[in-house]
Amino acid sequence: MVGLIMLFINEKHSSIVYWVSVISSLLIFGLSLYALSLFDDSGSAIQFELNTSWIERFNINYHLGVDGISFPLILLTTFITPIVLFTARTSNKTNLHQYLASFLILEGLMIGVFSALDAFLFYVFWEAMLIPMFIIIGVWGGKNRVYATIKFFLYTFLGSVFMLIAIIYLYISTGSYSIFDFYNLDLSRIEQVLIFLAFLFAFAVKIPMWPVHTWLPDAHVEAPTGGSVILAAILLKMGGYGLLRFSLPITPDASNELSQIMVVLSLIAIIYIGMVALSQTDMKKLIAYSSVAHMGFVTLGTFVVFLNHENISSDNMTLAISGSMIQMVSHGLISGALFLCIGVMYDRIHSREIDDYGGVALSMPKFAGLMVFFALANAALPGTSGFVGEVLVIFASLKVNFWIAFLSGSTLIIGAAYTLWMIKRVIFGQITNEKISDIDDLNVTEFIPLMILAVMVIAMGIYPEPLMKLMHDSLIGLSETVIKGAGL
């Protein structure tokens, strides 16, 4: 089924019309909703499987399929892409058709990453994805875009090289590239640690974890609005997804042994990066750093349960991983929305500096309402999706150690401080920059996507159960596999 989408998108390469691309992305979203109606959420089995031989000599298969872990992220991808395409017309003028095509290709590759069940295929999608993203930032980016693209490319490419080595090693050990064959492999301690680290390089750069995060602020600042949205909403999720799909089940012992380091790195991301965000003067940088801090919760949730062996159970582990998963989806919506908001302001004033703003609420009341809403969601307000993932991770951490929970919970204060301080200086206050007094409020093209996102954020905040149900059994299955694998 997903393969079908792939073909469909590749054909679109030559399409030049805005509406055609928007409608086709909406059709893809419709298809994924249709898939949702067919999706059976009881049990952790792979569904909509497609498996044909690709390169027989090396036993590489074109093997796609989804389960409760990948499906929410695919839905997120197909949901965000039409929004990005829809808003593309207002924020981008030159070579629109190529811009749109890049996003459609990117969408196909992203879906490919989430649905690939063959490790080699996964790697191909993973690397191929860099190309359209590289082009999007490099061609439609800001002044310093060349530095940003090269930094982005080198960082991510360096990371994935190690992953390729690990995948090849696993292939040699099993004679297969199927991810599920890797799960059953009995690896020695050293092998596990090395494979874990190799994968970690690739995933840590993507998430990004401290200290390999510095490409993200630059990439965000230089990327066009649509690029930032995709980057924050979906690309960052691939690292978190990789940890759940590869690291935990393939190397459970290493995950267990190295969990302390992972937790420490996550806490550094949450606190240190939070403090760094506080001192930013560029709105995009601020939100980019806030993304790093929020993704810290994803990695924390993934590894924190290993720290307390007395308390480890599939229930507790599922609690923590659910937190990670929900945090990923939620962050996709909220940070995507915030980058759209900044894009809206940039289109009018052509500045991202906080100091150039003030009193935006006076000339753009509708926009101000939405922006304040997303800022509060970013500060994990209960009733918005931002709260759900964080509170689950905090609860899971409390079962392990009070101080971990305390330190991660400090984001309630730090996160609120940097987000709302920005709001205070940008949205509220007197108008100091005269340009702001004669800008228009949101037009329909800008209003509709933000409104849809706001509704989704609230819906996920007050009733997250439908999303949880979708992935529940798969996460339980994963937890059981990992706990059994690590012999805990």
Place this chain on the structure above:
Amino acid sequence: MIFEYSLIALLSPLVGSILAAFLGKSLGKTFVNTSTILGVMISFVLSCILALEIYQTSTVLNQNIYTWLNIGSFSFHIGFLIDNLTASMMVVVTFVSLMVHIYTIGYMHDDPGYHRFFAYISLFTFSMLSLVMANNFLQLFFGWEAVGVMSYLLIGFWYTKESAIKANLKAFLVNRVGDLSMILGIGIIFSITGSLDYQTTFFESQNLAQTELFFINEWNISALTASCMLLFGGAMGKSAQMPLHVWLPDSMEGPTPISALIHAATMVTAGVFLLARMSPLFELSSTALSFVLIIGATTALFTGILGLIQNDIKRVIAYSTLSQLGYMVAAAGVSAYSVSLFHLMTHAFFKALLFLAAGSVIVALHHEQDIRKMGGLKSKLPITYVTSLIGSLALIGFPGFSGFFSKDALIEAIGHADIFGSGFAYASVIVGVFITALYSFRLFFKVFHGSINEHHSDVKESPVSITLPLILLAIPSVMVAWPTVGPMVFGSYFATSIAQPDAYQIFGYEYSTAYGFLVHAFSGPVIYIAMMGVLTAYVLYIQKPNILKGKSFESTFIYRLLENKYYFDDLYEEVIAKQARNIGQRFWSLGDVKIIDNWIVNGTAYRIGNIANRIKVIQTGYIYHYVLMMILGLAIFLGWTIISAGYAS
């Protein structure tokens, strides 16, 4: 029936708010105030019906509405717990909210944000109701933060005013400190009981008390004490207890109606409500109770003292609110939860009245808030004058007024307590009575008596929509205690909802009716102390106002200490907030920019480039250079082979 009524009572303010927010601008002011007032009115009427029904049939409704999240064996719900405690809170919240809605019609009449304001206060009412109606910690926290956000939005309602948007950020962040503490407390309970429902967790309270938590190697405390202290941390934020009290005086930057509704009557009492709701847990931890008592008593006394030197009419009342919240918290600290709730209720009425009366004065004087520029308004604003007098008398605990019963019972309860810190607490609250009377009547005399300021000779009494709520609030400020003090304080009204330890109830047998209580009070010191306070105020501000004039008083150390509010603001703003920004700046410039980017990332690239530069010298492009290199290489290779072969043989 109870469930359906509760649901409608909860949702009708939300519907009103949504209508006002989305259709308000196009359909006009009448539509906005009709839809929101109707919503709150429905809610108020249903709350009254519920309260009566629940009281008469002594039922407790505990029902889940829907499942929020299901993970493994854990499940989180949204649901109602409606008992006497909830029902009485609902009545108080919706009544004060209704009064404030009506008052707002007049007060905000010319404000461009008219529909926004109504949408906010209705949404606040919804949030507050969902807080008090919760049957589990999760929903409690939802409501808890939601009221915090509404407070944030309303303090910053006039968002172009720099002081207002500074105050609302401060309020939100200080509250977040409390909320962090609270979510950790909730998390500890969850991690041990595996549930967030009140009923289940209270049932497991013994289990909590027996589980030891390891904080630092040698320092272990029971999970119960830890979670109680942390939950109280949340209450300290919301109910503005020292040292998290700093946001409440600044919150006066918001419009006056919300000072009455949020920062006096309802939201700030959420902490007191929390203590009562969690009483089955707090009862098992005397450490936590002592902590609560000491914090409460300290707040009651020291914030009251600050009220003595304020010159902004709203700030005086704000400090008074802080002090009264301290009284309530202290009462909860000696396990007198019902007394604490009783004071919460009476205070909600008379404090809302005082704030709205202050708002009436402010409107009449065209937004003048400095009491030094007021005086002699008695004859100009007769209704405001009388209602203010009623409110002030209730506040100082004048015999017969509602505040008298609640405050006297409260002081008696603290006097009878014998847990750690109760001696200090008793002394604080007794001195507090004098202070309360002094600042209340200082304000009253300065505003309404004395000579009239010449700029204010043309002031007129406020319109009906402002005076009507004053009158409607004055009635319960006088009378609400007469029928309720018996069942609420001494009877079993709260028996189904909160723990009522026997210890302090002893004094109830002697005078368990309002009349008996009144008679008894004249034998105690409290009334006389309050009268002394009023008298002192009269002497200082009416008879001999010159005593306090002159530099000698204002240059004393104590005056400066008070003027700087014990330097809490300076500590938070100049030290903590500033240092946090500095550290962030350092982290960024040193960690991210210098070490990671310049040394590691760009440094690596630079070094590779550097090495490449050096190597490229060899690549000259001349063939004879390459040939020479090849010959040299061949020679070294051959030589090495021969030598190694020689060694081998």
